[in-house]
Amino acid sequence: MILEGTVLRGRDFEPVEGRVVVEDGTIMEIEEASVESTDVILPAFVNAHTHIGDSIAKEAGAGLSLDDLVAPPDGLKHRLLRQASAEEKIAAMRRSLEYMQAGGQAAFLEFREGGVDGVDAIHDALDGLDIEGVVLGRETEAAMEAADGFGASGARDADFDYLRNATRGAAKLFGIHAGERDSADINPALDLDPDFLVHMVHPKPLHLERVEDKGIPIVVCPRSNLVTNVGVPPLRDLLDRTTVALGTDNVMLNSPSMFREMEFANKLTDATAKEVLRMATVNGAEIAELNCGLVEPGRDAKLLVLDGDTDNLAGARDLVRAVVRRAGHADVKRVVL
Template sequence: MHLEGTILRGPDFEPVEGRVVVADGEIVRIDTTPVDSDDVILPTFVNAHTHIGDSIAKEAGEGLSLDELVAPPDGLKHRLLRSATHDEKVAAMARTLRYMESTGTGTFLEFREGGVAGVAALRDALAGDGVAFDERAIDPVVFGRDDPDVLDAADGYGASGARDADFDAVRSETREADKLFGIHAGERDADDINPAMDLDPDFLVHMVHAEPIHLDRLTDRDTPVAVCPRSNLVTNVGVPPIRDLVDRTTVALGTDNVMLDSPSMFREMEFAAKLADLPAREVLRMATVNGAEIAGLNRGVIAEGKDADLLVLDGDSDNLAGAHDLVRAIVRRAGEADVSRVVIGGEEIVPRGD
């Protein structure tokens, strides 16, 4: 397989005209040569924080506080998850997986509620088991919770927050299993940030209320952060200090709860870019390679030897035609309608609507 057009090559997304040659799921060559194509080729997105089980309850809970919405064990989402059948959850998640693929997401880091059974429901949704959708190619990194045996089924552990439980034992277990440990911190206030950082997590999520002492600790420990600014705005907890975080550590973008926001990385990029007034290339890194680095994955950038997870946009669409700064246009205005092709693991995925 090869893709032709303007290639956003390397971690700085240098625009070069040419073709990307793919074999056995890998980028084997990038040829810089004139081509007759208006397509724009970039890495697929890595959504660094999701809760897609919430697909059963989109836009539920208007007017509720953060704790009323999502706090374990009796926040609205947890009650709705408990009341839904396995098949209902699988079918709802399958729809979200299809939407994420069609909007250019190739990988997502999922905090999966429900223990081993919750992880199994996501695996069933990916496989198309019991639902009217084909197997999905999108590739999750699954962080389980709510069950002492979940590490056997998941890729890591996703803790709700240091105030919710004592996570020392499970943190030790993730180290012994050589798996990832992520934890929410600083979403509601700053009180749980230091206890979360004391666990030496592989990454933190949110950090809305990060204070100077926490920023210094991020620098010292080089702890990555996944930020979800649209979700934080919806739950009325504030917005993360994205520029300060970017100055201190690796920062990736996530869309958080499907209950609250569409899992579109286009929307998350646009919001983050305009909120923090960051350079477009930095925001695109937050949506691609930075999330891949958090999860230890060989993707998120177009370079030889990287996984062939590629998003092709129509550079001559009514929305993108005439862009003076292509990367800025992608970050601030591109959307689902501009998607031409999605390639995950070297295999072409037909976007929704084709």
Template sequence: MEQLEGTVLVGDSFEPISGRVVVEDGHIDAIEETETDSANIILPAFVNAHTHLGDSVAKEAAVGLSLEEAVVPPNSLKHRKLTGADRTELVTAMRQTLRFMQQTGTVSTLDFREFGESGASALREAAEPLAIEPFIFGSDELSVLDIADGYGASGANDDTFSEERAACKERGAPFAIHAGEPDATDIHPALDLEPDLLVHMVHAKQEHLDRVSDQSVPIAVCPRANAVLDVGRPPIPELLEHTTVALGTDNVMLNQPSLFREMAYTAKTFDVTAREVLRMATTAGAEIAGLDCGTIVPGKRAALTVLNGGSDNLAGSVDPVEAVVRRATARDVDRVVF
């Protein structure tokens, strides 16, 4: 049994209480409200809702490039770098990124992994010695579903993906697809596939939002990556009115996979509350992937991030939720538990 003391952000509302979280056999056994001298802030571990970890072999290589030049297959800089990397180099680079994510409070990441079975197995290998568990959306070949958790499609303008969608339905595996990143032309075709997850939706209009709501399709947004690639801003407040919205950091070659940075950017750029943003970085991603974490309630898996609320950065903060979302950084992480 382990007891973590401090200000605990409890339940779906992240209500701050002074007390302790009792952890036993890897699960939250109890939450006890009591006075404590600890300045720590205890929150659910993050779930990064969209990454491309293979990009770890080419960090910052795409600075200044357009979306097509940077990441669009098959001739982008990203795909040339991935093709040129040997497996050892790829596994090492992805493991370093996963280790950074683990150290900064991320328990899982929903990753779009290129290059079929070999790509998915390389990511499994990279994660083997770590506690962080990637949820892999494989691509490029149907047989990837023997290794991956689901299928991740590049976009409905590139292919119909009807065969891949059918294979996912047959196996009971989730199907995810990019949509509405450079423009809106691929959103309706993507929704026609009845996906389990849409990524980006930067150019979503009301007609798209109505379909998203009718079909109950969750969305992963990546606002920092959208800004770097200059493709626009996702309508996050409107998306939140229609469906579950989760936060991702997208391509590692463009952005550090830090949900602290993503939360701060989102909270300061969009008309959303700190609690909505924290939910996007924790609960929403866990729900999409079917993970038993994302909130601090008894019975849930103990996937927790403990921040040093007395750090030079966080000391004196009035609202712990606002502090976590708008101010906290990787340096404030005291420990992770999962």
């Protein structure tokens, strides 16, 4: 397979006119050449934090606090999940996954409620789709064993030492929410030596030092933090110290669009467009231990092709900024997964 257009190549997304040569699902070569195509070729996105299960309850709970919305075991999300049938949840999740795939997402890291049944449900929802789910079970060791790891709600909710050790023993991923509503649960989360933290809206200097010393990646979800009124994560402080990736969080609160998440992250903070595009691609891939997220030889050919001649993108002088700040689903021409 050969794709022609302007290629956003490598970790710096250098715009190169030419071709991407793909063989057996691997990028073999990027050829610089004059081509007729106005397409823009970039790595497909990796959505580094999702809760797909609450696709049954989009825009529910307006005005509720963070705890009332999503805190286990009786936040609104959990009550609605208990009330819905397995068939309803699977169908709703599949529709969200189809939307994510059509919007250029190659993979996502899911914190999956519902124990083993929840893990089985999202696997059912993924059946036949090309988007890759890195699923982290919740609540029980059995859910972790049935999944790709464990996704902890937060250190204030339970003692996760045993589950952290069990996950480490299984050589799987362990992620945990921290610093979302305040800073009180950050040190206990860091004490667990997780593979990554989610949110970190309220880190103090000591927490930032510990994150840097331990080299723990962080996933931020700015739109979710705005909806729940907890603030905006200090992206500059985080980016200066560790790997930072981007996620869309609960489908109940936000559309699972990486285009929208990138725009918010770039316009609300002083993170550069290149940094934000890395957050949406290779940084999430590295957390998930996937060989995608960049257009360079040897990487899996998980690619997104945008039509650079749409009414929205035509005339863009800086393609990276255009992708991050203004591109959307309507500009997607092809998703190669």
